[in-house]
Amino acid sequence: MQPVLFYGVPEGCSFGSIVALEWLGVPYRLCRIRMPEQVSGEVFRAINPVGETPALLTSAGQLLAESMAILNHLGVLGIDKGLAYPQGSRGFDRLNAMLAFLNTSFFNAFSPLWHALEHGAEGIEKDVLTRYGREKVAKAHADLEAMLRGREWLLGDERTLADAYFIGIARWAEVHDAIDRRQFPGLDRLFRRLQEDPAVRFAQAIEHGERAQGGGGFAGHVGLDDALRLVGHEA
């Protein structure tokens, strides 16, 4: 069975999992979930009880939530391409540590800004959340810039699934006008390089509902009800 990735729009962190699937080149399908209405609805909670995207229906017909779990699950398919590493290796530990930083410190830095936007904060509440969020985003960028240590990609000379996940979150800086990325030259170079990547352009087109020409194994969209019927059905 082809895996199905449930991705959230607009601006979901699931963007990174779409880029990862494209880089891996494996056949897959997508199921589009609108946030917040559809993601928190009863039907989607049968996919992920937490009401969050991404979620993956694996090729074995099993459900998997959480970006880190999904990326590590997919990573096994990308070891020969250098996109991930076998568990027990130094590469695996470095990739896992980077994903953990991105999934916690980097992701969470944007939380006050998302809260202000999604809850229509006004006046002093908005000011406090905005200042707090911008400080957190700047610190997370400074920390990541230090971790990058002048390398081309987050882990070295070659791209890995960490770079795929990074771009899906880093673009939130523009959504919230949170920082000027040029203050972090290594991250700025990485961001610009990723923006030119065909898989990133493909994921952007998918999110915007535009006709998307992927270079990977995208096999089309599936509706949520049809995806539900696939749960538990192995190939």
Ligand SMILES: N[C@@H](CCC(=O)N[C@@H](CS)C(=O)NCC(=O)O)C(=O)O
């Ligand atoms: N820890 C989860 C967090 C997932 C998450 O927060 N997803 C957001 C989109 S980035 C979501 O689905 N939010 C639901 C909503 O906006 O109502 C992961 O890393 O996958």
